[in-house]
Structures are given as C-alpha cells and as structure tokens.
Amino acid sequence: MALRTIRIQGDEILEKKCREVTEVTPKIATLIEDMLDTMYEACGVGLAAPQVGILKRIVVIDIGDGPIVMINPRIISADGEQTGSEGCLSLPGKAGQVTRPNHVIARAFDEEMNEFEIEGTELLARAICHELDHLDGHMYTELVEGDIYDVNYDEEDE
Numbered sequence: 227m228a229l230r231t232i233r234i235q236g237d238e239i240l241e242k243k244c245r246e247v248t249e250v251t252p253k254i255a256t257l258i259e260d261m262l263d264t265m266y267e268a269c270g271v272g273l274a275a276p277q278v279g280i281l282k283r284i285v286v287i288d289i290g291d292g293p294i295v296m297i298n299p300r301i302i303s304a305d306g307e308q309t310g311s312e313g314c315l316s317l318p319g320k321a322g323q324v325t326r327p328n329h330v331i332a333r334a335f336d337e338e339m340n341e342f343e344i345e346g347t348e349l350l351a352r353a354i355c356h357e358l359d360h361l362d363g364h365m366y367t368e369l370v371e372g373d374i375y376d377v378n379y380d381e382e383d384e
Contacts, residue, residue, distance in 0.1 A: 322370030
C-alpha cells in the first residue's frame with residue numbers, strides 16, 4: 227500500500243481512454259489498494275485509475291458508506307436530474323455547477339471479477355458519473371455551467 231501522485235488537469239493521461247481489465251493480477255490488486263489509500267488521504271469521494279497515471283478501467287468510490295471498487299464499469303441506466311457543486315482531486319481547490327442524472331444503475335466487476343450492479347442516487351449517482359467520465363478521458367470541467375470557482379474547504383465541511 228502506497229500513496230500515488232494524483233495527476234492534475236492538463237496532464238495528457240487524463241485525456242486518454244482507458245483499457246479494459248481482463249484479470250485482477252497482484253499488480254492490479256495493489257493498484258486498487260493504493261487508489262483507496264490515495265483517495266482517503268486526499269479527502270476525496272472517488273478516484274479513477276487515470277488520475278494516478280494508469281490507463282485501466284478502474285474506479286474507487288466512498289461517499290461515507292464504505293469503499294466501492296468498480297472494474298470495467300458502465301452505466302446501464304440513468305434518469306432524473308440534479309445540479310450541484312462538483313470538484314475533482316485532479317483540479318484541487320476548484321469547483322463548478324454541474325448537472326448530472328439523479329439516479330444511475332451501473333454494472334461492473336469487483337476485485338474477484340464477479341459482475342455486480344450498483345444503484346445510486348444523489349451523491350453516489352454523481353460520483354459514479356464523474357469517475358466513469360475519467361475512464362473515457364473527460365473531466366467535469368467540460369460540463370460546468372458558468373464559472374469554475376475557488377473552494378475553501380476550511381470553511382466548508384464537505
């Protein structure tokens with residue numbers, strides 16, 4: 227387990243599409259552990275493999291209910307709408323208003339390559355959409371309505 231360097235917007239790797247994972251090797255298992263450690267250390271709610279420089283279709287999410295590991299995830303259903311403040315570990319100290327689905331169902335594989343479905347609303351739906359965008363080389367800044375603004379996390383407990 228180790229902390230990995232989070233790539234910052236402007237790094238070309240964040241603009242690339244990720245490759246599917248065919249098996250969970252010891253190297254992939256270590257990557258997942260490192261991603262979780264890195265996400266928690268950075269006080270994030272999600273992290274995608276390209277954010278730590280690895281072009282694999284892996285995301286980790288924890289909105290406060292425990293870690294979710296998604297390998298080769300895809301959204302199979304989305305509906306509703308929510309608009310809210312969104313930030314990213316790859317653009318620290320910044321946020322913007324983004325409209326996302328309020329309800330999503332995604333299909334992915336866990337660390338044993340067992341397929342599962344996960345249903346999320348509100349923050350979980352937002353996190354799933356946000357992290358899966360990273361796997362296709364997109365950042366939330368492409369969806370911001372209005373300006374990107376500075377966020378002072380010392381004043382807000384998010």
